[in-house]
Amino acid sequence: MTGSYPNTRLRRTRAHGWSRALHRETLVTPADLIWPLFVTSGKGVEEPIATLPGVSRWSVDGIVARAKEAVSLGIPVVALFPNTPRELRSDDGAEAHNPDNLMCQAIRAIKDAVGNDLGVLTDVALDPYTSHGQDGLVDDTGYVVNDATVAVLVDQAVNQANAGADVIAPSDMMDGRIHAIRMALEMNGHPNVQIMSYAAKYASAFYGPFRDAVGSGGLLKGDKKGYQMDPANADEAMREVALDIAEGADSVMVKPGLAYLDIIYRVKQRFDVPIFAYQVSGEYAMIEAAQAAGIGDRDALLMEKLVAFKRAGCAGVLTYYAPHAARLLNG
Ligand code: PBG
Numbered sequence: 001m002t003g004s005y006p007n008t009r010l011r012r013t014r015a016h017g018w019s020r021a022l023h024r025e026t027l028v029t030p031a032d033l034i035w036p037l038f039v040t041s042g043k044g045v046e047e048p049i050a051t052l053p054g055v056s057r058w059s060v061d062g063i064v065a066r067a068k069e070a071v072s073l074g075i076p077v078v079a080l081f082p083n084t085p086r087e088l089r090s091d092d093g094a095e096a097h098n099p100d101n102l103m104c105q106a107i108r109a110i111k112d113a114v115g116n117d118l119g120v121l122t123d124v125a126l127d128p129y130t131s132h133g134q135d136g137l138v139d140d141t142g143y144v145v146n147d148a149t150v151a152v153l154v155d156q157a158v159n160q161a162n163a164g165a166d167v168i169a170p171s172d173m174m175d176g177r178i179h180a181i182r183m184a185l186e187m188n189g190h191p192n193v194q195i196m197s198y199a200a201k202y203a204s205a206f207y208g209p210f211r212d213a214v215g216s217g218g219l220l221k222g223d224k225k226g227y228q229m230d231p232a233n234a235d236e237a238m239r240e241v242a243l244d245i246a247e248g249a250d251s252v253m254v255k256p257g258l259a260y261l262d263i264i265y266r267v268k269q270r271f272d273v274p275i276f277a278y279q280v281s282g283e284y285a286m287i288e289a290a291q292a293a294g295i296g297d298r299d300a301l302l303m304e305k306l307v308a309f310k311r312a313g314c315a316g317v318l319t320y321y322a323p324h325a326a327r328l329l330n331g
Helices: 017-023 060-073 102-117 146-163 177-187 205-213 235-247 258-270 281-292 298-312 322-329
Strands: 033-039 046-048 056-058 077-082 119-124 167-170 194-201 251-255 275-279 316-319
Touching: 033 060, 033 102, 033 322, 056 060, 060 077, 060 102, 060 322, 077 102, 102 119, 102 146, 119 146, 146 167, 146 177, 167 177, 177 194, 177 235, 194 235, 194 258, 205 281, 235 251, 235 258, 251 258, 258 275, 258 298, 275 298, 281 298, 298 316, 298 322, 316 322
Parallel strands: 033 056, 033 077, 033 316, 077 119, 119 167, 167 194, 194 251, 251 275, 275 316
Antiparallel strands: 046 056
16 A cells, blocks of 8 residues: 655655665575586687677586586576587487486586585486487477477486486476476486476577577577477466476476566466576677677676566576676675
8 A cells, every 4th residue: 555645755765775775675696596507528628609708618627617616606506508519419319318428527527526515407408419409309391209309308317317417407398398307307216306397488589699609500490489489478388387387397497588577477476386587698698789889787787687587586597697696796
């Protein structure tokens, strides 16, 4: 209930910094951040990604250094994505099952170095491993087949869990994969490995720089509209989330973030489940472009967006800005 002017002057509580701090409804802390990292082969390698200024791929030793940095900054989780060497990519993405692939090497190295001081989240989808850049298996017509892909994703998830992954994050949008992965984790001795499902993942134009980062962009023919969601649909997102919760997801993700705040808000109102937003590569690159063009201030733009995710209902945010934001938040 709000009174009327001048009894009520909403500017009163805004007049001083101490008062704004006291009345602030939403807080962002480093513990809200998940840091996506790109793994590349070799030793002592850092490869800057042109379309993601300030973000690099790191060889496993560099990934371990980033993991230690995350711990020291208070970031609870890192998310791993591999840039699989071209010669190891194939039609069926078999490298995803190799227990010594880049992803598994990075998981083991992080766990050896920091143990349970840091969670390791791993992406499940075939696009970093396929020669065609699609997230699943493709038939003669170019269609990404569902059930055969799910069987392969299950093996990929178990392979990551065996290497020590703490959170499995399927980003492929196949139907039924959460249940299949949950059952396989239970049966393979991983009852406490979580699933964060990319539940509402849209076929978005904001993923371009990511595809450069994992080297799938140049390989991808066509698009992913046959499995990722239509940006026009919101009711359908509620069905995706409901199914993934029923199938055993511990938390759900909405992706991209900023253009889908309404989806985050609706999921939050409707389901009692932790929600995460992925501030995707294109969102990051737009802030960088605004900064470079003198259109806006990086830090202010970033903090405003992060608080928007939390205000909309997110428990946390995947962002390439995680270390930068954590430093700002830690003062
Ligand atoms: C692939 C995957 C994508 C992202 C995360 N996992 C790209 C895609 O679906 O093509 C995008 C992340 C980003 O843009 O930052 N399964």
